Every structure is written in C-alpha cells, then in structure tokens.
Amino acid sequence: MAYSDKVVDHFNNPRNMGSFKKDEEGVGTGMVGAPECGDVMKLQIKVQNDTIVDAKFKTFGCGSAIASSSLATEWLKGKTIEEAQKIKNTDIVQELNLPPVKIHCSVLAEDAIKAALADYQKKTDGQAPDTK
Amino acid sequence: MLDTAKSLEAKGLATVTYLPVDKYGMVNPQDVQNAITDKTILISVMLANNEIGTINPVAEIGKIAKAKGILFHCDATQGVGKIPVDVQAMGIDLMSFSAHKIYGPKGVGALYVRKRNPRVRIAAQMDGGGHERGMRSGTLPVPLIVGFGKACELCEQEMTTETTRLAKMRDRLQADIMAALEESYLNGHPTNRLPGNLNISFAYVEGESLLMGMKDIALSSGSACTSATLEPSYVLRALGVGTELAHSSIRFGLGRFNTDDEIDYTIKKVIEIVTKLREMSPLYEMAKEGVDLKSVQWAAH
Numbered sequence: 554m555a556y557s558d559k560v561v562d563h564f565n566n567p568r569n570m571g572s573f574k575k576d577e578e579g580v581g582t583g584m585v586g587a588p589e590c591g592d593v594m595k596l597q598i599k600v601q602n603d604t605i606v607d608a609k610f611k612t613f614g615c616g617s618a619i620a621s622s623s624l625a626t627e628w629l630k631g632k633t634i635e636e637a638q639k640i641k642n643t644d645i646v647q648e649l650n651l652p653p654v655k656i657h658c659s660v661l662a663e664d665a666i667k668a669a670l671a672d673y674q675k676k677t678d679g680q681a682p683d684t685k
Numbered sequence: 686m687l688d689t690a691k692s693l694e695a696k697g698l699a700t701v702t703y704l705p706v707d708k709y710g711m712v713n714p715q716d717v718q719n720a721i722t723d724k725t726i727l728i729s730v731m732l733a734n735n736e737i738g739t740i741n742p743v744a745e746i747g748k749i750a751k752a753k754g755i756l757f758h759c760d761a762t763q764g765v766g767k768i769p770v771d772v773q774a775m776g777i778d779l780m781s782f783s784a785h786k787i788y789g790p791k792g793v794g795a796l797y798v799r800k801r802n803p804r805v806r807i808a809a810q811m812d813g814g815g816h817e818r819g820m821r822s823g824t825l826p827v828p829l830i831v832g833f834g835k836a837c838e839l840c841e842q843e844m845t846t847e848t849t850r851l852a853k854m855r856d857r858l859q860a861d862i863m864a865a866l867e868e869s870y871l872n873g874h875p876t877n878r879l880p881g882n883l884n885i886s887f888a889y890v891e892g893e894s895l896l897m898g899m900k901d902i903a904l905s906s907g908s909a910c911t912s913a914t915l916e917p918s919y920v921l922r923a924l925g926v927g928t929e930l931a932h933s934s935i936r937f938g939l940g941r942f943n944t945d946d947e948i949d950y951t952i953k954k955v956i957e958i959v960t961k962l963r964e965m966s967p968l969y970e971m972a973k974e975g976v977d978l979k980s981v982q983w984a985a986h
Contacts, residue, residue, distance in 0.1 A: 556897065561897075564894070564897055564898070567965060570964070570965055572970065584967065585984055586983070586984070587983030587984060588928075588929035588932070588968060588978060588983065589927075589928035589929050589932075589983070591891055591893075591917070591929075591932040592891065593966075593967055593968055593983070594967070595967035595970075611965055611966060611967040611970060612965060612966070612967065613889060613890065613891055613965075613966040613967055613968045613969075614891050614894065615891055615893035615894050615897070616893065616894050616897040618891075618894075619894060619965065
C-alpha cells in the first residue's frame with residue numbers, strides 16, 4: 554500500500570487527537586464504524602455561537618482512516634454548523650490522494666462529521682435534525 | 686492447497702472435505718480418520734502454517750493414510766529447511782516445497798513423488814519431451830535447480846544451531862512485547878511451532894496502522910494469500926479468533942540474517958507504536974472506561 558505524503562504526515566503527527574467529555578456543553582459526538590470491519594471513528598466538535606471552536610478525534614483503523622479523521626478535525630475548526638454540513642468525502646479523497654481501496658475511510662469521516670453535528674443539534678434542539 | 690481443492694470441486698472432478706483446526710491451528714488426526722470414506726483417494730495437510738507457525742501432527746496423519754491405503758500429500762513449504770522433514774518417517778507420498786522460502790532462488794520448487802510402496806502416478810503437468818519421468822516436460826532450469834539444492838544443503842548443515850538461535854530470539858521478542866503490552870495475544874501453538882514465527886494480536890489497534898508505524902521493519906498483517914484484499918486473515922478466523930482481533934494481528938518472521946540488535950529495536954518499536962495507537966483508539970478508551978465493547982450496537986458498514 555502506497556500512502557501519500559499527506560496521509561503519512563497526518564498519521565505521524567495526528568492533529569487534534571483526543572477527547573472532550575461527552576456531556577460537556579456545546580460538545581457533539583459522532584461515533585461510526587465497527588470493530589469487526591476494522592475501523593471505528595470518534596469525532597467530536599465543540600460549538601460556541603453556531604461556530605465550531607474546537608474538534609477532536611480518536612480512530613481505530615488504518616493510516617488512511619486516521620488521516621481522514623485527523624484532516625476532518627482540522628477542517629471543522631472555525632466552520633459554522635452549516636459550513637461543516639457541506640464537507641464531502643470526495644474533498645477528503647482529493648486532499649489526501651486516497652486510492653480507490655481507501656475511499657471508504659473518507660466516507661466514514663463524512664459520516665462521523667454528520668453524526669457529530671447531529672448529536673450536537675439533538676442536544677441543543679432536543680431533537681435530531683434531518684442530516685440529508 | 687485450498688484454492689486447488691476448490692478449483693477441482695468447481696470443475697466437478699472431486700468432492701472435498703475440509704477439516705477444521707483447533708484453537709492453535711492444528712489438525713486433529715482423529716478428524717482425519719473420521720472424515721475418510723470409501724471414496725477417499727487423497728489426504729492433504731500442510732506441515733506448518735505460514736501465518737502462525739503451528740506444526741501439524743503429520744506423522745500421525747501419515748500413519749492413518751497408510752493404514753487405509755490413501756495417498757498422503759503434504760505441503761511442506763514452510764517447514765522444509767527449518768525443521769526436520771522425513772518422508773519415510775512421516776508417511777508422505779507427495780510433498781511440495783519451494784526454494785524461495787529457504788534462501789534459494791525464486792522460481793523453482795519441487796514435488797516429491799514416491800516411487801514405490803506405493804508407486805504414485807500423477808498426471809503430466811505439461812506434455813512434451815518426457816522430461817522428469819514425463820511428469821513435467823521441458824528443458825530444466827539448471828541454475829535454479831543447483832541453487833535450490835545448495836540452499837537445502839546449507840539449511841540442513843545449519844538447522845540445529847539456527848533453530849536454537851531463532852527460537853531464542855523469537856522467544857525474547859514474544860516475552861518482552863507481551864510483558865509490556867496488556868491484552869496482547871499469541872496466535873498459534875505456544876510451543877509446537879516454527880522457530881522463526883511469531884504472530885500476536887494487539888487488542889484495540891488495527892494491523893495496517895501498526896505496519897505503517899513500523900515502516901522500517903519488514904512485517905505483515907496477514908499472508909501473501911490475502912494481501913490483495915482488506916479481509917482479515919482466514920487462518921486466524923479458523924482458529925476462532927474474533928474478527929476484531931484478527932484485524933489487529935502482526936506476523937513477525939525471523940530468519941537467517943536477523944540479529945539480536947534488530948530484535949531489541951523491534952521490541953522497542955512495537956511497544957512504542959502500540960501504545961501510541963491505543964492512545965488514539967476510541968475502542969481502547971471505551972474499554973478503559975469499562976464499556977463492554979461486545980454490548981455496543983455498532984453500525985456495521
């Protein structure tokens with residue numbers, strides 16, 4: 554498996570690796586994937602005034618999965634909820650130069666973003682929004 | 686062997702019974718005995734497994750085959766040159782092995798075919814001038830054959846000392862890694878395995894990321910048989926290792942040119958990377974919080 558320089562860089566120097574307390578105010582948590590599939594991503598956002606001020610991830614998975622979630626946290630920081638909704642897996646594929654066999658890593662990262670946003674909105678609105 | 690058996694089945698040329706292995710990856714001779722029918726013409730067992738190093742009770746199986754008058758084939762690729770192999774003592778009628786596994790040239794292998802008691806007749810692999818007693822016609826690649834022979838000779842000369850040296854290094858690698866890292870599990874038989882093999886699962890971290898973190902060490906997370914896919918090892922699955930632990934396994938292969946310094950380096954590196962990746966793993970975090978990972982409803986994808 555040949556990894557792009559960007560994947561290797563994120564793997565060696567993961568950005569924003571860690572966790573927020575799930576019940577902390579303004580925190581949304583998304584957990585996607587399954588251990589038996591070989592990847593699980595946990596992505597968390599911290600929101601203030603509709604803007605994502607911080608993001609963290611933890612990932613069990615291959616280098617591309619780690620890089621995809623690391624990159625996602627970088628991109629999320631500073632974005633509004635609405636802007637964050639627009640991050641697409643194809644953007645991640647392009648940025649990290651992922652080979653076809655690793656595209657599912659980017660899909661998982663997009664799912665994790667959506668899940669974290671949905672969790673945040675559920676916590677603040679008291680109801681789950683339509684994520685489509 | 687599995688692919689060959691499946692191909693014969695698909696062509697309608699044979700009915701094949703596949704035997705299970707125990708949790709160490711070993712075939713039970715009693716299972717072989719029980720699976721024999723009046724139509725059985727061939728038993729095939731691998732001498733030692735490539736991924737986990739477990740050595741099968743080949744001599745016992747050979748005895749069963751002999752008693753029933755059934756031909757016994759052994760894929761000894763992983764064992765020849767590393768452990769004593771004796772076709773007489775093991776009751777082997779057909780044995781395949783390859784030069785590249787014993788530091789010989791790539792592109793040459795051998796099939797031992799018993800000449801008498803019983804005389805084994807096999808179909809020609811290709812037709813032509815009748816070379817190799819008509820079984821494999823074609824001009825012989827003399828340099829490869831000579832290299833193969835020399836490789837066998839060297840392995841035989843060095844086997845006793847080399848086995849001791851490898852096993853010592855391997856045991857140290859295993860002991861130091863497993864003492865330092867909780868929830869690391871040995872795959873394969875604890876004692877009855879090839880001296881140069883070590884296969885460990887590290888819970889909560891994924892195999893490919895482990896390899897990526899140890900790029901300067903030549904390791905694998907499965908076997909060449911499945912390197913084209915992202916599926917976890919079918920060998921580990923057959924032992925009853927859970928899919929998640931099968932995703933978390935690393936195979937260390939030690940050989941003639943490995944040194945004690947390299948073992949020191951590998952121990953240090955493995956502990957470093959597993960610790961780092963566990964810090965990064967949401968599964969490790971959950972386990973530490975006391976969450977039973979089996980009770981979690983995962984969204985399989």
